[in-house]
Amino acid sequence: MIRSKKIHKKYADLEADIDAIIQNFETAGKAFGNQDRNTLKEFRLGYQEVIVKSFRVPNIINQIAYKFFRKSKAERSYTYANKLKELGVGTPDPIAFYEFETLFLFKNSYYLSVHVEADLTYRALTTNLNYPNHEAILRAFTRFTFDLHEKEIHFLDHSPGNTLIKINKDSYDFYLVDLNRMSFGNLDLETRIKNFARLTIHKSMVEIMSDEYAKCIGEPFEKVFQLMWQQTEAFQAKYHRKQRLKKRLKFWKKYD
Known part of the structure; x- marks a missing residue:
């Protein structure tokens, strides 16, 4: 499996800890929110809580599309979060996104952001x-x-x-x-x-x-x-x- 990732410069010094969260996603963390379509879990990262969203493996057509033609949901989430922050719009701070794929197909992806305690x-x-x-x-x-x-x-x-x-x-x-x-x-x-x-x-x-x-x-x-x-x-x-x-x-x- 081929892994790619992008970590926000604010969290670069926590790269090893973020890697560990992704590696242990299935067995660690606390379930958070709606689990209908994708899996969300809460983890501790340094001094704060973070939310990790695991996007389910897409159907075979989208596995090809995300591999060669389209940006993944995880990458788009990270990119749009940064754009919103630049425009002064509220959104949880983006931390990183991870993608896993084979030579010809896209598989898992993850998006990490800071947990906002909302009312x-x-x-x-x-x-x-x-x-x-x-x-x-x-x-x-x-x-x-x-x-x-x-x-x-x-x-x-x-x-x-x-x-x-x-x-x-x-x-x-x-x-x-x-x-x-x-x-x-x-x-x-x-x-x-x-x-x-x-x-x-x-x-x-x-x-x-x-x-x-x-x-x-x-x-x-x-x-x-x-x-x-x-x-x-x-x-x-x-x-x-x-x-x-x-x-x-x-x-x-x-x-x-």
Whole structure:
């Protein structure tokens, strides 16, 4: 197996310890967060806690694509994290990424970042509409998203679990995670508003975000809300169609 890696210069003196984390990933560390698609674990590195994301081995087509044509999810996560930091956008400090491959196929990859102790994620706002200072946090999040757009950042995985929130005395800090899908460039109004589509099913939350975004961008509330609610409903319809299709496929496989 061929190994390649890139370690941030801030952590270069911990290279041996980082190597050991990757070597012992399967048998050490503490499981962290959602384990549905990839594996996340928490490790101690020097004086701080770090999160290691192990991306599952891709299908055979993507093993070829990542080997010869595309950057891996781990590399993209590391690259985008550094770019976000340069642009003044909150994200856990990137530490390193590792890749393992054969002569012809891509296999495992890992992304390491500093563990941010968050008070909540955006998801908490969707599951508890009575969360303390709910509207103030939601409006601050909307301004944060507007700032992303103004900096020409299109976060393609802008979904409930991918923004960490830290509560200060009278303000909020936001940190983006799960960074491997992003694009950069000027965003038109439709693209900006569509970026909110995956965040909530609650019309009341969409109304608040629309109101705040309309103030930020200088557009009428009615126009922004109509677009945002339309995109939200379209995403939900598409999501539920996919879920129904998955159920049918599972049913057919069961009796195949």
